[in-house]
Amino acid sequence: MSAPERIPPRSVTTAELLAKGELKVRGRIREASNAVLYCSVSYEGRDAFCVYKPVAGEQPLWDFPDGNLARREVAAYEVSQATGWGLVPTTVLRDGPYGEGMCQLWIEAAPDAELLALVDAEEPAEGWKAIGFAEVGEGKTALLVHADDARLRKLAVLDAVINNADRKGGHLLPGGEGRLYGIDHGVTFNTENKLRTLLWGWAGESLTDEALSVLAGLRDALAPGAPLATRLAELVTAAELDATRARVEAMLASGKHPEPGGEWPAIPWPPV
Structure with missing residues (x-):
C-alpha cells in the first residue's frame, strides 16, 4: 500500500x-x-x-x-x-x-542608495533632476536634486493620484533587489490639491506610456462598483473618492506630470 x-x-x-x-x-x-x-x-x-x-x-x-x-x-x-x-x-x-x-x-533601507543630494551648482548633473534651491547656512544656498530614477518617477505618479501632502526624503526606502518603497501616507486623499513632494523633477513633462496605461487601468478600477472603488469607499469619504477619480482623469487628459498649483507649499518641511 x-x-x-x-x-x-x-x-x-x-x-x-x-x-x-x-x-x-x-x-x-x-x-x-x-x-x-x-x-x-x-x-x-x-x-x-x-x-x-x-x-x-x-x-x-x-x-x-x-x-x-x-x-x-x-x-x-x-x-x-x-x-x-x-x-x-x-x-x-x-x-x-x-x-x-x-x-x-518593516523595510530595511539599503544604506548606500543615493536618491537625494545637495550640490553646489546652478543646474543638475546628468542623471539628476532639480527640485529647487535650499539654504545651507551662512547665507549660502545649494541646489537640491533627486535622482532621475524610473522608480521615483512611478512614485511621483502615485503621489499625484493619492494627493500626497508629505513626500519627504525620509519616506523613500530603497529595498533589496532594486525595489523602492514609499512610506508614511497618512495625509493623502484630501479633496483639495495638497500635493507636497520632493519629486517635482518631472513636473510638466509628458507621462511615460507605462504611466498612461496604469492610469487608464486605475480609471477602470475606480469606477463605481469596481473592487478597488468599493474598498476605498471603506477607507476614505465619497467626496475624496470622487476627487481621486478626477485626479486620474486630469492626468490622462493632460498626459503630463502635474505642476505645483501655487495654493499650497510645493515642498514639505523639513524636506528630508
Whole structure:
C-alpha cells in the first residue's frame, strides 16, 4: 500500500501575517509626530518585523478628520497594488495592543542608495533632476536634486493620484533587489490639491506610456462598483473618492506630470 500523500503546509501571505499575527511591541520610533511602534509579528510559523501606528496615537490635524490617518495609509497601499508597481509595503488595518491601527511590513533601507543630494551648482548633473534651491547656512544656498530614477518617477505618479501632502526624503526606502518603497501616507486623499513632494523633477513633462496605461487601468478600477472603488469607499469619504477619480482623469487628459498649483507649499518641511 502506498504512503498517503503529504499535503505541504499552507503558505502564509504577508497580508495574513500582518492582519492575524501576534504583535509584540519592541520599541518606538521617536522622530515621528504620531505614535509609531516597531513590532514583531508571528503567525503560523512565519515571523517578520512591522510598524504599528495606533489611531489613538494620531495627532489631530485641522485639514483631515480625526482618527482617520491609518485608513488613508491602507488606502494608499490599495491604490499602489492596483497600479501593479508595488511601491507601498504591505499595509493592513487591524486591532493591536493599543487599539485599531495601521500595520505595515518593516523595510530595511539599503544604506548606500543615493536618491537625494545637495550640490553646489546652478543646474543638475546628468542623471539628476532639480527640485529647487535650499539654504545651507551662512547665507549660502545649494541646489537640491533627486535622482532621475524610473522608480521615483512611478512614485511621483502615485503621489499625484493619492494627493500626497508629505513626500519627504525620509519616506523613500530603497529595498533589496532594486525595489523602492514609499512610506508614511497618512495625509493623502484630501479633496483639495495638497500635493507636497520632493519629486517635482518631472513636473510638466509628458507621462511615460507605462504611466498612461496604469492610469487608464486605475480609471477602470475606480469606477463605481469596481473592487478597488468599493474598498476605498471603506477607507476614505465619497467626496475624496470622487476627487481621486478626477485626479486620474486630469492626468490622462493632460498626459503630463502635474505642476505645483501655487495654493499650497510645493515642498514639505523639513524636506528630508
